[in-house]
Amino acid sequence: MSTGRRAWTTALFTVAALTAVLGVTPHRAPVVEPQDELTVRVDTGQVRGARSGAHRVFFGIPYAGPPTGVHRWAAPRPAGHWSGVRDTSRPGPLCPQVPSAYADISSLEEDCLVLNVTAPPKGRGGPRPVLVWIHGDGSVGGGEFFGARGLADRGVVVVTINYRLGIFGGYAQQGLPGSGTFGLQDQQAALRWVQRNAASFGGDPTRVTVAGSSFGAAAITGHLTSPGARGLFHRAVLSSGEGMMDMPAGMMGPEVPGYPWYVWRPAREMREISAEMTASLGCASADPAGTLECLRGLPVKTILKVPHIMNAFQAFGYGNEVLPQLPPTALGAGRFHRVPVLSGATLDEHRTFVGMQYDAVGAPFTTDDYDRALSTAFGADAAVVAREYPVSDFPSPALAWATVVTDRMWALGTAAQHSVLSQRVPLYAYEFADRDAPMYLPLPGDFDFGAFHAGDTPYVFDDAEARAHFTPAQWRLSDTMTDYWAAFARTGAPAAARGVPPWPRYAPGAPVPYTQSLAPDAIGPVDYVRGHRLEFWRRLG
Template sequence: MKRLFTAATVGIATLAAVTFAPVAEATTGPPVVRTAQGAVRGTSGPLGASFQGIPYATAERFAAPRPAASWTGVRDATAPGKVCAQPLGYPIGRPSTDEDCLTVNVATPARHRGRLPVIVWIHGGSMMFGMGDLYGPGRLAAGGAVVVSMNYRLGVTSFLTHPALPESGSLALDDQRAALRWVRDNIRAFGGDPGRVTIMGQSGGGFSVCGHLASPASAGLFQRAIVQSAPCGETGHASRTRAEALADSAPVIAAVGCADRADVAGCLRAVPIERLLAAFGTDREPRPLSGTPALPLPVGEALRTGRFSRVPVLIGVNHDEENGRILGQELATGTPMAREDYEPAVRKAYGSRAAAVLKRYPLGDSAGQTFAAVLTDELWAAPSLDTARTLSRWTPTRMYEFAEQDTPWYAGYPAPSFPVAAQHMAELAYLFDVPLFEKLTPAQSALADRLIGAWVHFAATGETGWPRLRDSRSGWYVQSLTSGAWKRADFTTDHHYRFWS
């Protein structure tokens, strides 16, 4: 995800106020709910009730999350919690030096009967940036679900690895798992069904979902999974070995002056967080550590061998994922990719394979759009189908492609030189209220309602309105999701699947 944003797109939009559905002890006034730690008071409005900034665990530097302390009285839950420590980087995040930041947000619909399915949203951002409250869940909750989002540790505070830090290396997944335990223990009080929990993530959040599928420590905490734009099979690099993690961390530990200390752990815990963030930098996409009790196998191997939680999975990809990266570069330079730059770019990226790529992808009307299609097919479409096929051999799996071409662009930025279409993150504007994007048109809002209906139906039943993915002579069924009729995508031909395979 981080590659899709450039310095030209840095900036944080002001979050719009969102209201959700009441689940309260009283029939009038702000809604109050009793959790295992104490009572919380939220806000209510036309769509339902919202409870924000509820502690689900406490975080000490490089240590596993511990249970949150209880409180007396009624805790205010009308504002988001602290953003977890992260550097200045991209508009999906917010610079922060806060380390004790583990909170959840809960949204419920205004009118419902019985226990509702629960959707636990794990935000993206390369596991480097982001916060749960950026994604306003009002419309998704109004579709008939209790929606939970969270803040979890990112970047250096999650993934720094050293023998002196036995609990560090995958703290993002540990935090998310603690949030899932909080959901198991508390969601009934908000009207949710702890036996129908769907974990849902996009990009870095989708890779997190794959990590939980592969983690025996997460088994039983969820009953369905939605993976958006996160090809996490064996070609997707969804986890790291200990050797890789140690090699990634060594330069960071040296840069802050702790490598040669007798007490490396004590030194790292005493270093100002600003120095750790600077040493870790922004040009990384860290992944959870495998070879541990919580993640014994690399994620791809766990999926391939069937040693994962075999729950129903909805997995998908966007038709034009890399449009965002190419258009982000265009914003940075101020000019579109020149036609004469297309062939050199392909030759630089593909070396000895470049001639075959150029023959398969002749230059079209736009050099940037053509190059984006190449990258989308190689990096996203083909490995996403590979991942879905792997999952489908063991568990009920549905695959979709978000292919809508009339999608909102980023609010306040110059118009792109070619249609943004179904770029990376495009579907999020339909599932959530995300201030990063332009306001939806009526036609786009109608598609949003359909998508939300499909996602909530899957969370409730583990089913969709299209067939399961299966290896068969007729190929693999991938549902195309657009503002028109939903039908089978010509996925393998459209994305030259066999060429990349």
């Protein structure tokens, strides 16, 4: 593996025959009607959940069969049926993953294609909107970590999912159908499950919102352009999405090369990454079928021992049946599913990454580092950028560099995505701007993370550690944001009925397209273009 590509894999934070399931013939459970609202029938059997306050929660419901053996690196297959009532009161297995600097969790379990449902109590009234959450990162995590009591309080049925991560979701090989997209296929299988089963939990399968942050939001950008996702969702929420973001050299680390797109890779490159990352496993063969058979026979533990084998696949392959075209190209041409979109980013996106690499881990980013980083990223234009962002204007070189990358990479990409989407569908843009948002990652150093990447997630989804530090004003912001998200799931517009500030649509032709700033006791319009100096970056090219 080249030095540049190896650096890229270490720097990323964000950045599979129904007649033979597990070797047995599936059978339908006897028809026994649920005895109470905690027992629900889905298409594969009955499940019994638990109460969480006023709500019902169901964990670990299989939405697809185990991606094991010959089904490793294959399209998700139907889940098997079970008899009796399945206990879903406790979380199911996480997909294979290894601990990281920011998430001390691990799993060796491949039978992990499960989802969780948080549902309001049964009551009168019509079916309720459904929100399906796709977590971020792509190499670690699971749906169980995102509590949804706030959204359920507002009448939303929330589904959080597990999907194949890292090499298990992104492996590619010549002649292997679906190469580089198995995680995306899992997500679509979960959305099909929602279409079949949402009504059993009081949900409305005609009002499904798919929402995600970071890598999860990028996945949704892919689903917007994927033929297989047509009709599976009716609104989309993209938080800190990277779908139209490029990456100049050095922005994710001094040795990381530039890429034309942050998360999209052509099929050839996905195959090359796969071959390089699995070379040490002893399965390389002139016969691709032999290589695949060997790799499918390896224990999960053996595969996970390869350094960086999970981070290397925080990207999606295109040029296949799942993503026939590069998603930014499809978006720009208007070839995407017409659904309302709520989309935004945080004010200080890149402070997370600079802090994790430098100041927050005891390796301060210096003025010399800043000069070198500008030169690596911008070449002959480095001096021009330095004049626009003089290091003396910032409390530290680290914050100067984080601001440059936030504006050039994150904000410019976010604005480009807003522009192409808003020309054809209703779009509501936001910027999360709470610079005192509680840092929930286990980072030791003293660093001002500001309104950091994914810092908005605990304001909508329950995170006890982050919320333990909320001030009264932050609780009010959280309530308002949850109102907005629930209203969007319900109607396709963030127009809540609880007296919250109005949120007009983003108008691409307006002198200042409307972007809602979300900060404690300070919700209102912000000039996103001016705030992130986007005209400067557009002129620079």
